[in-house]
């Protein structure tokens with residue numbers, strides 16, 4: 171299959187391209203498109219055959235449910251068994267935006283879309299191209315991240331093309347995304363709302379709006395395999411570059427010294443070593459490939475750069491990667507969650 175990559179200007183959306191993309195969605199085909207978080211691989215969420223195509227193109231395990239993207243709040247009412255009061259509050263505060271809510275589904279939503287679950291994950295993205303595609307197609311759009319299963323999520327159209335070329339008919343190229351990590355997922359079917367995946371909307375922001383306790387799924391922090399996360403997708407190794415990634419934590423100069431020692435040892439062993447540094451430390455490393463992920467206190471920049479950097483290490487055929495570690499508060503919690511998963515929880519404390 172030929173994959174057509176079409177540039178689309180978010181500020182001035184070309185109708186012809188949008189109509190073509192919308193027709194593909196209506197016909198049960200796949201279209202990759204930008205959202206504010208990462209690029210999504212979209213298909214008609216209420217068409218089981220279209221959902222199956224998503225799993226096939228990504229090589230995604232069939233028990234890993236998809237997030238349904240909507241453009242108006244009433245569409246949540248269309249597919250939920252009932253809309254909890256908390257969903258209304260959260261939608262008012264954060265939609266359109268990087269927050270996914272999990273509610274009980276009704277019969278309109280096929281099991282193929284929810285990986286066999288009786289609940290459905292729903293989000294209203296804050297991106298004119300994503301919203302435009304949902305509206306132009308008249309469909310609700312199931313869209314996981316547009317990467318091959320297990321690889322880092324795409325934050326640019328070129329990342330989508332690297333994984334999906336020849337597998338899907340169309341990619342809408344709206345440039346680099348703004349946030350760079352996937353939405354926060356909150357499960358509203360639990361008695362106490364539970365975060366199944368940390369993201370840009372933090373626990374503090376959620377409990378502020380809900381006016382009460384919000385729990386964090388214990389399964390997403392645990393390094394052991396006994397505590398299963400409730401979001402099926404969080405149990406798989408994910409976001410991972412091909413090279414072995416190790417996080418190094420400790421006082422800054424100790425971290426730099428340890429990483430330099432290991433990078434030197436890797437080179438002696440004939441391996442190519444990469445380092446994820448920060449603006450503050452990038453000049454202190456001696457390794458084959460050193461990249462700064464941003465200033466240490468600029469969490470937004472770190473989130474925005476993370477997946478592109480992981481992919482760059484693949485491009486240069488790195489064998490081992492060492493990364494600095496970050497404070498796990500605020501957006502840092504989401505950053506560390508993705509880094510730890512990408513590293514398969516390999517952490518070195520110095």
Ligand code: AMP
Pocket residue numbers: 234235236237272284287289290291313314315352355366367400401402403404
């Ligand atoms: P992705 O769209 O690729 O970022 O992945 C979506 C994430 O949402 C995966 O981790 C899924 O397991 C999770 N998810 C989607 N629907 C549900 C649901 N109904 N219950 C729990 N987790 C879900």
Ligand code: MG
Pocket residue numbers: 314315323
């Ligand atoms: Mg994903």
